[in-house]
Amino acid sequence: MPYTPKTALLGTGTMGVGMAHSLLRAGLPVTVWNRHPEKAASLADDGATVAESLEEALRGAEVVVTMLFDADSVAEVMEQALPAFEPGTVWVQTTTVGRDGIARLAELAKTHGVPFYDAPVVGTKQPAEDGKLTVLAAGPEATRDAVQPVLDAIGAKTVWLGEEAGPASALKLVANSWVATITAGTAFGIAQTRAFGLDPARFLETISGGAADSPYLQTKGRAIVEDRTDDPQFALDGLRKDLGLIRDADEAAGVPTVLVDALLAAYGTAADRGRGGSDVAAVVAAFEADRDA
Structure with missing residues (x-):
């Protein structure tokens, strides 16, 4: 047994x-x-x-x-x-x-x-x-x-x-740094596509199967394109909390914080626009000045 x-x-x-x-x-x-x-x-x-x-x-x-x-x-x-x-x-x-x-x-x-x-x-x-x-x-x-x-x-x-204790939690910060980065990058690409008057699904189609593609990117991209960010797999406010921990750890280790600062600003803007309880893909709201947040 x-x-x-x-x-x-x-x-x-x-x-x-x-x-x-x-x-x-x-x-x-x-x-x-x-x-x-x-x-x-x-x-x-x-x-x-x-x-x-x-x-x-x-x-x-x-x-x-x-x-x-x-x-x-x-x-x-x-x-x-x-x-x-x-x-x-x-x-x-x-x-x-x-x-x-x-x-x-x-x-x-x-x-x-x-x-x-x-x-x-x-x-x-x-x-x-x-x-x-x-x-x-x-x-x-x-x-x-x-x-x-x-x-x-x-x-x-x-x-x-x-x-x-310590290395596991440190590696988790690295993993969530990547989650925050790829999610924001995907959202930014979709926001750009829309702003240029194009179908955002074409962005996902363009990179599908290529070296820059990933299952996570496609999943978050489809959630944005299909407007399915209100059922959070990972709440935006939770990732904002983690980004604060990441910034603290980076600063203590001497890692330049230019990227994490930009991510904190983007996710913070989306939260300010009422998307803190939504899925992390709702960071797209930070990049859509001409659309309702």
């Missing part, structure tokens, strides 16, 4: 719900908790135990997974949760929190003597639902057998980056 650790998932937003479904599909016993209980309630119909309190969520848990918004929200929850951990319980931290954030959370785990895994995920809503995320992971080898079934359930692959 495969090992199926009892798992507590703290955070049931867009990504958390998908991860919960993947954990359940893999046969893991899952308890979910959210600061806003209504966001977790529907998971009871899918087979999860919905906890009304952190203490209830942690009872009997062998692995605790956090998927919240940022480092502050994770720290706030875990400062309450860690004293209630049972002996041997491990913490798998999947939220994108940046380099400073992960150092802060790792220290919090160390203070409570809890094995800690820095494990941000690459992917959006649908890969989370399908168990096809890429997990970037770092943490102690001694307890990896406990966490691997969880990582295997939510991800198509796990990229191990050592035992110390």
